[in-house]
Amino acid sequence: MxxxxxxxxxxxxxxxxxxxxxxxxxxxxxxxxxxxxxxxxxxxxxxxxxxxxxxxxxxxxxxxxxxxxxxxxxxxxxxxxxxxxxELETWKPLLLWHMTRDEFLVRDFLESWLFDAFDSGVFRVRTENVEDYLGDVRRRGGITEHAWAEQTTKRVAAGLLKIAVDFGMLRGPVAKEF
Structure with missing residues (x-):
């Protein structure tokens, strides 16, 4: 189905x-x-x-x-x-591909923000950097079911960075590095 x-x-x-x-x-x-x-x-x-x-x-x-x-x-x-x-390590990139098809924020973050940051030579990123990106989600085609509170935006920014760490694209506890 x-x-x-x-x-x-x-x-x-x-x-x-x-x-x-x-x-x-x-x-x-x-x-x-x-x-x-x-x-x-x-x-x-x-x-x-x-x-x-x-x-x-x-x-x-x-x-x-x-x-x-x-x-x-x-x-x-x-x-x-x-x-x-x-093996889990072999399976992980396939999981990411499947996730990004219907997970707008993950897909858009990787395509529109993270890889651009990497290409432009950024070495370290913080939650605050991602919060600015999240302000334009609707302009890039994202549909939010309701407006986010400031704390939600902070948690989403931290979540996106953590997902990038989990998939091996970034490393570090607070300030994430490529």
Whole structure:
């Protein structure tokens, strides 16, 4: 079943929750194609086979996976590779590609900001640098479901940088470096 595209939705929720690389891999490794997406995610919430530290975090992981992926459709190859045990480090770039199709903020941040910063010789980036970029999201085609508070903008900026770190594009705890 094909889900509606969210390719232009600028979701603060999914970015703030992060890349969820290990969690996504674990869920997809255990995916049962004989069950629906809803049933697979319900099973995750019932059993907690990813070892989430709280029911709230478990719920949030399931919600992000529900929004980000279509395991029964176009993301099926990604699930199959996880089920077959493809090494996580080899699987990660494929995950990023799948994420960026429907994750506007991640895709746009990488295309419109991060790689431009790298190409122009920027060495170190901070959350404040990304906050300015986020002010123009709508102009670049992003659809926000509601206006973001200042704190949300800060959390989204930090989330985008953390995702870049998780995928190996940046490094560092506070000031991120290429």
């Amino acid at each position: 094909m889900t509606a595209t969210r390719a232009n939705v600028a979701s603060s929720f999914t970015v703030i929750k992060g890349a969820l690389i290990e969690e996504t891999y674990a869920v997809f490794s255990a995916w049962d194609f004989d069950r629906s997406k809803r049933d697979n995610l319900a099973h995750l919430r019932e059993v907690n086979y990813i070892g989430a530290s709280s029911t709230t975090w478990l719920r949030d992981v399931a919600k992000v996976l529900n929004r980000r992926f279509d395991p029964e459709g176009r993301d099926r190859p990604l699930v199959i590779l996880a089920k077959r045990g493809l």
